[in-house]
Amino acid sequence: MTAPTEFQIVNAMARYGGSFAQAIAAAATRADERNYAKLQAAFPELWAEYADTARLIVARDAQQEGVA
Numbered sequence: 001m002t003a004p005t006e007f008q009i010v011n012a013m014a015r016y017g018g019s020f021a022q023a024i025a026a027a028a029t030r031a032d033e034r035n036y037a038k039l040q041a042a043f044p045e046l047w048a049e050y051a052d053t054a055r056l057i058v059a060r061d062a063q064q065e066g067v068a
Contacts (some may be wrong), residue, residue, distance in 0.1 A: 004054035005040040013046060021046055 004012075014025035024046055028039050042045055 004051055005059060008054040008058065009047060009050045012057060013050040016053055017046075017050065021050070 001009060010028045013021045013028075014049055022044055024039060026041050031039060
C-alpha cells in the first residue's frame with residue numbers, strides 16, 4: 001500500500017479529529033511551507049495517527065470501488 005498524501009492526512013485530521021486536531025488541520029491548510037513544516041515537527045503524533053486513518057480510508061475506498 002502506498003503512503004497517504006499530505007492532503008489525505010490533513011483531510012482525515014479535519015474530518016475525524018477532535019477539536020484540537022481539527023484546529024491543527026485548519027492551520028495546516030492555511031500555512032505556508034515553512035509553517036506547515038513547523039506544525040508537522042511540533043505534532044508528529046497527530047501526523048502519524050492520521051496517516052494511519054488516511055491509509056484506512058484509502059483502503060476502504062479502494063475496496064468499495066472494487067465492489068461497485
